Amino acid sequence: MTTVAAYAAPAPKAPLERTTIERRAVGEFDVLIDIEFAGICHSDIHQAQDGWRPGIFPMVPGxxxxxxxSEVGSGVTRFAVGDRVGVGCMVDSCRECDNCRAGLEQYCTKGGPTWTYNDTxxxxxxxxxxxxQKIVVDENFVVRVPEGLSLDVAAPLLCAGITTYSxxxxxxxxxGKKVAVVGLGGLGHMGVKIAHAMGAEVTVLSQSLRKKDDGLRLGADHYYATGDPDTFEELAGTFDIILNTVSAPLDFAAYLSLxxxxGTMVNVxxxxxxxxxxxQSLFGNRRSISSSGIGGIAETQEMLDFCAQHGLGAEIELISAAEINEAYERVQASDVRYRFVIDTATI
Incomplete structure (x- = not known):
């Protein structure tokens, strides 16, 4: 066991505070990683505040x-000391079910994957x-960060990148495909970058035009305000894919009409x-509504390689660990462009 410094929520809705946690000893197939950067995802806030389900506390998000x-087990073959690596939303799965064997570990049918935090x-x-400061992970759930991607802008790709790429x-x-991205936030800004790099015609649908210049700079071809009712009339029947990145209820009938x-509306x-x-909003044009949850390990590596090839990193604001609670407040107020990343050297 190794004792490391961390920031944890001691109870639901409580401010995060500095503490120490125990990491397991490095096993035969384990990799010990010196964490340099950790992104703040809105789902960290949902879970630290018991928003989705009762959590396990104290909780170290991320x-x-x-x-x-910095260390590998005797049986590790994929990584060596000094490798630049990443860890995303899951650190294990059953590895035996049809989904796991198909590289869809995120949809493990035997109780789901083991999530990186707030799980057992x-x-x-x-x-x-x-x-x-450190984490120990089985090598099968670690991915390589390609050269050309700095670690700070790569960190958010382990959730925001794969959640939109997949x-x-x-x-x-x-x-030839027309893609609409609903919301230009931590997820949405990566959705715009990735869809543009894939060659699609990209439209941002946001509440207002406040971030229009950013949206166009990031790769959007068009930008519309959903607060304007004329938007839904003008864009009716336009899109092949709508990628909904917001974590709030919408008028789904209005969006499906686009x-x-x-066409498919995918909710992430x-x-x-x-x-x-x-x-009734699905009838008439054989429209579909669906969802998607992150991606498997192989696809996450594919996403990182794609982002490196196209020079895509997250737009970040680097913060110290002492600023985490303030960052949570700012995320909830949509006051970040577009991902907070913690410099873990400050923990």
């Missing part, structure tokens, strides 16, 4: 982890995330409250 390998590992101990790839975003025949934001779908 599933956008980038760092350097196979050893019966709570998992603790990336707001810490559905865009699955629903074949590319040349789809072409056989997860509101805390239930939402209602009017089935």
């Amino acid at each position: 599933h956008e982890i980038a760092g350097v390998v 590992g196979k050893d019966g101990e709570p998992t603790y995330g990336g707001y810490a 559905p865009l790839r699955h629903w074949n975003a590319g040349p 789809l072409r025949t056989d 934001g997860l509101p805390e409250e239930p939402v209602q779908i009017v089935l």
Whole structure:
């Protein structure tokens, strides 16, 4: 066991505070990572505040982890000391079900994957995330950060990047396809960058035009305000894919009306409250509504390689650990462009 410094929420809705946690000894197939940067995801806030389900406390959030390998187990073949690596939302799965064998570990059918934090590992101990100095992870759930991506802008790709890349790839975003990204935040800004790099025609749908210049700079071809009712009339029947990145209920009937025949609205934001779908809004043009949850390990590596190839990193604001609670408040107020990243040397 190794004692490391970390930032944890001691109880639901409590401010995060500096503490220490125990990391397991490096096993045969484990990798010890010196964490250099950890992104702050809105889901960290949802879970630290018991927004989705009762949490395990004290809770060390963080599933956008980038760092350097400092030790490997005797059986490790994929990584060596000094490698630049990342860890995302999960650190294990059953590895035996059809989904795991297909590289869809995020959809493990035997109880789901083991999440990087706010979960219980196979050893019966709570998992603790990336707001810490070090982490020990099985090599099968570690990915390589390619040269050309600095670790600070790569960290958010381990959630925001794969969460948007996976559905865009699955629903074949590319040349000839019209993609709308709902919300220009931590997820949305990466959705715009990735869809543009895939060759799609990209439109941002945001509440106002406040971030229009940013949206166009990041790769959007068009930018519309959803607060203007004329937007829904003008864009009716336009899009092949709508990628909804917001974590709040929407007027789904209005957004579904923007789809072409056989178009799909994919939801990657997860509101805390239930939402209602009017089935009549799906009829007539064979529209679909779906969802997507991160990506498997192989696809996460593919995403990182794609981002390195196209020079895509997250737009970040680097902060010290002492600023985490303020950052949480600013995320909830939509006052970040577009991802806070913790310099873990300050923990």
